[in-house]
Amino acid sequence: MMVKKVDHIGIAVRSIEKALPFYIETLNLTLEGIEEVSSQHVRVAFIKVGDTKIELLEPTSEESSVAKFIDKRGEGLHHVALAVNNIEERLEELKNKGIALIDEKPRVGAAQANIAFLHPKSTSGVLYEFCEKQRGEKSD
Ligand SMILES: C[C@@H](C(=O)O)C(=O)SCCNC(=O)CCNC(=O)[C@H](O)C(C)(C)COP(=O)(O)OP(=O)(O)OC[C@H]1O[C@@H](n2cnc3c(N)ncnc32)[C@H](O)[C@@H]1OP(=O)(O)O
Numbered sequence: 506m507m508v509k510k511v512d513h514i515g516i517a518v519r520s521i522e523k524a525l526p527f528y529i530e531t532l533n534l535t536l537e538g539i540e541e542v543s544s545q546h547v548r549v550a551f552i553k554v555g556d557t558k559i560e561l562l563e564p565t566s567e568e569s570s571v572a573k574f575i576d577k578r579g580e581g582l583h584h585v586a587l588a589v590n591n592i593e594e595r596l597e598e599l600k601n602k603g604i605a606l607i608d609e610k611p612r613v614g615a616a617q618a619n620i621a622f623l624h625p626k627s628t629s630g631v632l633y634e635f636c637e638k639q640r641g642e643k644s645d
């Protein structure tokens with residue numbers, strides 16, 4: 506099992522526009538880009554922090570798991586994304602070790618990365634995302 510780094514930390518927000526000034530103006534961090542990921546019903550903003558990122562997640566519909574999260578728990582820390590290679594093999598390994606997977610097969614996430622989530626009931630309450638960048642894209 507090879508986890509390379511924390512790719513990003515996901516934070517659920519009601520509004521990217523309202524949340525961004527803290528990161529950009531107050532902390533002086535750099536916005537890498539904003540993108541809609543329709544398969545997950547979210548709009549995301551990536552902010553560079555050293556060699557990892559913060560991902561602000563704004564729900565785009567009530568179907569979004571982020572909308573449900575905010576309704577139940579309010580805004581805040583939502584998931585930790587770990588960068589891996591060969592994501593399908595990593596998921597198979599985890600499954601064989603008895604970890605509950607939300608996604609048995611990877612789906613397409615931001616920047617066309619392959620992503621899959623592990624169920625928080627198997628990880629002491631943390632929602633983990635595995636993500637594998639498209640070949641050729643730099644991993645920071
Ligand atoms: C764009 C992309 C990218 O980076 O490229 C993304 O990140 S997309 C990021 C947004 N997409 C996702 O999160 C997709 C994966 N997430 C999901 O499928 C869902 O949110 C689940 C994690 C399965 C939860 O959905 P479910 O309908 O079961 O909600 P629920 O409220 O009944 O929660 C079931 C149990 O999980 C816990 N739970 C729910 N959300 C949690 C979270 N973010 N962190 C830790 N625990 C969480 C609840 O407290 C509850 O625990 P108890 O049972 O103990 O009360």
Ligand SMILES: [Co+2]
Nearest residue numbers: 515560586634
């Ligand atoms: Co994410």
